[in-house]
Amino acid sequence: MGEFELIRQYFAAAHCAQAGDGVVLGIGDDCALLAVPAGDQLAISTDTLVAGVHFPAISDPFLLGQRSLAVAASDLAAMGATPLAFTLALTLPEVRADWLQAYAQGLNQMATQCGLALVGGDTTRGPLSLTMTVFGRVPAGLALTRSGAQVGDLLCVGADLGKAAGALPLVLGERTAAAELAAPLLAHYWSPPPQLALGQALRGKATAALDISDGLLADCGHIATASRVALRLELERLPLSAALQGLLGLDGARTAALTGGDDYVIAFTLPPSELDGLLAAGWPVHVVGRVEAGSGVTLHDREGVDITPRTRGYQHFRETP
16 A cells, blocks of 8 residues: 555545644645634644654554544643644554554544644654644734743642553553553543643633643753742642552552653643632642742652652653663
8 A cells, every 4th residue: 555545545534634624725735724813823743652662562553543642732732722733744664454544543533522633744664653743823922831930829730640650550561450440540541631621721821831741840840940930849739530549559649640751731830819710610720839939849748848859750861870
């Protein structure tokens, strides 16, 4: 099967590849054409997932289709952007009809859930790798960035933390667990729901934001650096699911929440005056700390003692000691 036949058969005919709001021209030409309303800015992000690094080499292709787009769409959520479209660069070691069919179905399901249209991409032969570029729009001046946190703000997250880190040993077959514990953790690992609606609700309210991909401690460091402030995390306030605590115990769940990757939950700073309104509107806002003068990120126990761990999160190019 040639490249163009592969694209036509498995991707171009999918529901998510049909023109929609904001898409003037999709798959089939040298470039896609997107329409952005006057007064909006275009938000763009690219994510690459590599077999054996970001997911097991042998994975359910349907679930992989969901995950590969969800992690990219999460970047749009963190910026407060409304989703528009995405491209897929797919590198395959071989063409297998059953794999492609299942992957395309999972991809289409997540695209429909997120409101993203597939508008192009590329296919090549090589080790399995999935690269998504997502496009969204946001009113000029209202994009959520990492650089606006202010001393006195609350540090918040948009959901329970650590579920993907808890699921990883299950995904890798290193342990097993009862269905009532494993199912919600595995669901979050393979299909993390991008917090797109929350991101849009935070426009004009949150002062800084990002999505947690490498661990809460590590990623909060990016806000602290960009905003030139210090972030103080409180151990007792970490939101933890019952399934994660049941699998790992309280201490293990806290470690997963602090340093585990792949949460794809929004972390953001918020003026205290905005908290009650967001909670009253039903938004999932969990206060986990505050913004202070200084630099860096610290973790404190109930008595206020600094217990910041040395390991803060995942790094692709960490130097070995």
